[in-house]
Amino acid sequence: MSMANSARFCKCVKLLSVNRQSIFKCDRRCLSSLERGEIRMNVFDRKTKRLQRDRTALMNDYKIYEYIKEEIGYRLADRVGDIKREFPILVDLGCGRGYVSKHLLKDTVKTIYQCELSKKMLEQSEVSPEVPTYRLVADEEYFPFKDNSLDIVVSSLSLHWVNDLPGCFKQVFRALKQDGVFLGCMFGGDTLFELRVALQLAEQEREGGFAAHVSPFTDARDLGNLLSRAGYVMTTLDVDEMRIVYPSIYELMHDLKGMGENNCAWSRKLSLRRDTIAAASAIYKEMYGEEKGVQATFQIIYFIGWKPHPSHRRPAERGSQQASIKDIANITELNENMTEDEIRAAIEKLMEKDDPNKT
Numbered sequence: 174m175s176m177a178n179s180a181r182f183c184k185c186v187k188l189l190s191v192n193r194q195s196i197f198k199c200d201r202r203c204l205s206s207l208e209r210g211e212i213r214m215n216v217f218d219r220k221t222k223r224l225q226r227d228r229t230a231l232m233n234d235y236k237i238y239e240y241i242k243e244e245i246g247y248r249l250a251d252r253v254g255d256i257k258r259e260f261p262i263l264v265d266l267g268c269g270r271g272y273v274s275k276h277l278l279k280d281t282v283k284t285i286y287q288c289e290l291s292k293k294m295l296e297q298s299e300v301s302p303e304v305p306t307y308r309l310v311a312d313e314e315y316f317p318f319k320d321n322s323l324d325i326v327v328s329s330l331s332l333h334w335v336n337d338l339p340g341c342f343k344q345v346f347r348a349l350k351q352d353g354v355f356l357g358c359m360f361g362g363d364t365l366f367e368l369r370v371a372l373q374l375a376e377q378e379r380e381g382g383f384a385a386h387v388s389p390f391t392d393a394r395d396l397g398n399l400l401s402r403a404g405y406v407m408t409t410l411d412v413d414e415m416r417i418v419y420p421s422i423y424e425l426m427h428d429l430k431g432m433g434e435n436n437c438a439w440s441r442k443l444s445l446r447r448d449t450i451a452a453a454s455a456i457y458k459e460m461y462g463e464e465k466g467v468q469a470t471f472q473i474i475y476f477i478g479w480k481p482h483p484s485h486r487r488p489a490e491r492g493s494q495q496a497s498i499k500d501i502a503n504i505t506e507l508n509e510n511m512t513e514d515e516i517r518a519a520i521e522k523l524m525e526k527d528d529p530n531k532t
Contacts, residue, residue, distance in 0.1 A: 196262070196318050196319050196323070197317055197318060197319060215336050215439070216336055216389065216438055216440075217334050217335075217336055217388075217437050217438055217439070218438070218439055219290070219312065219314070219334075219336070219437075221437040222290065222334050222433075222437040223290050223291050225430075225433050225435055225437060226290065226291035226293070226294045226433040227291050227292075227293045227294070228433075229294065229430075229431060229433040230293035230294045230296070230297055231293070234431075235297075235431065237431070238428055238431030238432045239270065239272075239432070241330075241415065241417075241471060242269060242270075242272045242330055242432065243272055244415075245272070245329055245330055245358060245473060246269075246271075246272025246273045246275075246276070246330075247272075247276055248358075249272075249273050249327060249329045249357070249358055249475070250273045250274075250276035250277055251276075252356060252475070252477075253273075253277060253281060253325070253327060253356060254277075254278070254281055256281075256354065256356075258281075259280070259281065259282075259283070260281060260282050260324040260325045261282075261283045261284060261324050262283070262284050262286070262322070262323050262324050262325075263277070263282045263285050263286070263323075263325045263326070264285075264286045264288060264318065264323055264325075264326045264327070264348075265285060265286065265287045265288065265327055265328070265329075266288050266313055266316075266326055266328040266331065266332075266345070266357075267288065267289060267290070267313050267328050267329070267330075267332065268287040268288060268289050268295070268298055268329075268331075269289060269294060269298070269329070269330075269331065270294060270297050270298045270299060271287060271298035271299040271300055272329055273327050273329050274287055274298070274299070274300060274301055274306060275299040275300060275301055275302075276301070277301045277303075277304055278303050278304070279301075279303040282301075282304050282325075283304065283305075284304065284305055284306075284307070285301060285304050285305070285306040285307070286306075286307050286308075286309055287300070287306060287307070287308045288309045288311035288313070288317075289308075289309075289310065289311070290310070290312050292310045294433070295308050295310060296308075313331060313332060313334075313335050313341055314335055314336060314337050314340065314341060316341065316345060316348060318348040319348065320348060321347075321349070321350050321351070322350070323349050323350065323353060324349070324350055324353050324354075325349075325353060325354050325355075325356065326345050326348070326349065326353075326354075326355050326356070326357075327355075327357055328357035328358075328359075329357065329358055330358060330360065330473075331359070332357060332359045333360045333388065333390055333391070334388070334437065338391070338399060339399050339402065339403065342355075342399055342405075343403045343404070345403075346403050346404050346405060346480060349480040350480065351480055351481065351482040352479065352480060352482035352484065352485070353479070353480045354477060354478070354479050354480075355400075355405065355476075355477070355478045355479075355480075356476070356477045357475075357476055358473050358474060358475045359390075359391070359396075359473070359474055359476075360390050360474075361390055361392055361393060361412060361472035361473065361474040362391065362392040362472065363390075363470055364390050364470065364472045365387050365469060365470065365471070366470060367457060367460070367461040367467070367468060367469060367470060368386075368387055368422070368425065368426075368457070368469065369386070369387040370456075370460065371422065371453045371454075371456045371457035371460065371461075372386045372387070372445075372449075372453050374453075374456050375449050375450075375452035375453035375456055376453075378452060379446065379448055379449045379452055380446070380449060384440070384441070384442035385436070385438055385440050385441055385442070386436060386441065386442060387436060388436050388437070388438055389438070391474075393410050393412055393474050396410060396474055396476060397476070400476060400478045404480070404481070405478025405479060406478070406479055406480075406481050406485060407477075407478070407479045407485065408476065408478040408479075409476070409477050409478075410474060410475065410477075411474075411475050412472060412473070412474050412475075413472075413473045413475065414471065414473070415470070415473065416468055416469070416470050416471075417468070417471065418465050418466045418469075419466050419467055419469060420465075420466045420467075421454055421457075421458070421466060421467060422450070422453055422454040422457045422458075422467060423450075423454065425467070425469050
């Protein structure tokens with residue numbers, strides 16, 4: 174995106190946010206990390222991804238392809254509800270058709286901003302029946318909100334298409350208030366590994382080499398490191414898997430296209446030969462076939478990170494412990510019939526024995 178395009182993008186946001194200017198950046202601050210002289214990865218063609226999502230919006234039966242995003246969006250909204258707090262402003266980053274927002278209630282959130290790269294898909298987004306919602310055409314790589322202006326940011330199955338993921342995390346971090354929370358999920362590294370293997374083996378056999386047909390995904394360890402480097406504290410990650418059975422590889426690829434999840438990497442191969450697809454289908458069925466069809470794995474990584482606040486608990490200083498874990502083996506008086514108070518007294522007795530100066 175050029176500097177001129179970035180400025181036009183920010184002005185569009187301003188036009189969509191009448192009387193709510195205080196939480197949006199000015200044009201100058203919407204410059205990309207590349208324009209600020211920083212180095213970033215450029216793996217995905219974001220324009221192609223927008224067009225892919227636009228095409229799904231033109232499908233009359235687009236709702237039948239939403240089963241994965243609907244389920245994960247509901248689960249993520251449930252996690253928002255698990256945080257016993259009221260959030261005045263929530264941003265749904267990469268909202269799609271409102272998979273998360275439509276499940277949120279007024280007891281948890283007071284105002285929602287839905288941000289989506291595809292304008293056509295955004296026009297089809299569902300909103301919460303209880304919470305005022307504002308729609309913004311916004312790219313995840315150019316977060317349009319001011320520093321210290323948001324209480325919570327959520328993102329469901331959108332960030333795996335972002336080139337500058339570290340930059341995105343930092344922009345969200347700066348936009349959050351102290352004690353604000355970033356809660357989201359994205360596809361993990363084992364997603365569609367069956368499809369990746371089948372296509373690679375088929376192309377190697379029929380064409381003497383293979384290209385990337387499945388997008389590269391991050392793993393939980395790398396995601397945790399990126400969150401920590403961006404400044405988040407009390408980060409927590411957990412991994413879930415969904416295994417779905419399709420009649421064949423053809424139905425799987427057709428559904429991925431209907432979801433808008435077809436590959437948009439710059440290095441992708443633009444077409445597949447018919448004989449290669451046929452070979453991949455046979456390999457897929459042989460390696461991962463079941464009685465009713467073939468299995469496809471979708472790995473989802475959930476994450477949560479908080480912006481630091483003085484009220485947060487901090488780890489104890491190094492060397493401040495008063496007893497060593499290895500000394501527990503020396504407590505011969507412990508037995509399964511002791512009460513909790515008796516166990517605590519035995520441990521305190523051991524600590525006094527190790528430290529004769531303690532009164």
